[in-house]
Amino acid sequence: MRGQGYYSRLTRHKTLTAAAIAAFLVGTAALAQIASQPPQLIGAQPPMQAIPAAPLxxxxxxxxxxxxxxxxxxxxxxxxxxxxxxxxxxxxxxxxxxxxxxxxxxxxxxxxxxxxxxxxxxxxxxxxxxxxxxxxxxxxxxxxxLVENRFIDMSEMGVNHVGDQ
Ligand code: HEC
Ligand code: HEC
Structure with missing residues (x-):
């Protein structure tokens, strides 16, 4: 009885380890994808490197x-x-x-x-x-x-203009 319990615990342990590894791999892949898209406001430059400032x-x-x-x-x-x-x-x-x-x-x-x-x-x-x-x-x-501007003037949003007719 003791032996059986030991083996079933062992298999459960293996399954958990496999699940943890799978989760780790999926997580790393997702992180790598995020890292490959540079944040829009910084651009492609490595953030820790000193680069010449853009002209004023x-x-x-x-x-x-x-x-x-x-x-x-x-x-x-x-x-x-x-x-x-x-x-x-x-x-x-x-x-x-x-x-x-x-x-x-x-x-x-x-x-x-x-x-x-x-x-x-x-x-x-x-x-x-x-x-x-x-x-x-x-x-x-x-x-x-730096980012696209999608501002729409409120007078172009379908309101009736005062004094138009
Ligand atoms: C030497 C005088 C002078 C100084 C100093 C000055 N202005 Fe002006 N400002 C003007 C004149 C004249 C205009 C009208 C447009 C033009 O000729 O540039 C104007 C226009 C403006 C307008 C536009 C108003 C509108 O209805 O469109 C703003 C806002 C403004 N100034 C803000 C400032 C601010 C903020 C400062 C300080 C940092 C400042 N001004 C300093 C003379 C001045
Ligand atoms: C807290 C925000 C704020 C600060 C600070 C501020 N303004 Fe304004 N200003 C506005 C706004 C909002 C308007 C347009 C609506 C209004 O007239 O209140 C305006 C309007 C104006 C106008 C146009 C007036 C007209 O009749 O066309 C001028 C000129 C101006 N400001 C100059 C200044 C100057 C000079 C200073 C500093 C002494 C200043 N403002 C500080 C918000 C501000």
Whole structure:
């Protein structure tokens, strides 16, 4: 009796080992397949190797204001901001875009929302939550997107346009 139990345990042990090996092989094959497809944002370069940095892109600085992709999109910056200081003590953007300075600079005024606190309270000066302009407003570079962009303007999604007829 003891002998039989020993042998059946042995066969069960072998079956389990075979199953473990099979699982290991299948798993390795799957991993190898994942590894052969480089992550899209890194590209084919080995991630641990130092490769020369790509040249800096050219900013679009043609001064043409861009159409907004949706009504409350922060408009894109159409001019160079190279070297403009934006710190706690100095805000170069406001020297042109603040209400008091727009007559001289010809720049569009920061919109009324930039003077509101989050509770809708109007302030005399720009609201602290709108102080760091480049948290929302960005310039554009003329480069190939890293991932395909499938954005569809919401006015092309089958809505009836107000005032069309
Ligand atoms: C020397 C003045 C000046 C400075 C400084 C300046 N701007 Fe401008 N900005 C303009 C003018 C003028 C325009 C109108 C378009 C043009 O001529 O480029 C403009 C346009 C813009 C627009 C587009 C608005 C729209 O409705 O399309 C944004 C956004 C903007 N600027 C953000 C910034 C930010 C952010 C900074 C700081 C990093 C900044 N600007 C600094 C003068 C300035
Ligand atoms: C928290 C995000 C945010 C920050 C920070 C911010 N903006 Fe804006 N900005 C927006 C959005 C959203 C709009 C468009 C809707 C609106 O007017 O509120 C806008 C609109 C504008 C416009 C167009 C106004 C018009 O009437 O056409 C200008 C110019 C502008 N911002 C400049 C600035 C400058 C300069 C700063 C820094 C002092 C700044 N913004 C900080 C989000 C931001």
């Amino acid at each position: 892109p050219k900013w679009v600085v043609d001064d043409v204001r861009q159409m907004r992709a949706f009504p409350d999109q922060p408009p894109l910056i159409p001019h160079s901001i190279e070297g403009y200081q934006l710190s706690v003590n100095a805000n170069r953007c406001l020297t042109c875009h603040k209400r008091e300075f727009t007559l001289g600079s010809g720049a569009p005024m920061i919109s009324v929302t930039h003077y509101m606190t989050r509770d809708g309270q109007m302030l005399a000066d720009v609201s602290p939550r709108r102080y760091f302009c480049t948290a929302c407003h960005v310039p554009q570079a003329d480069i190939r997107p």
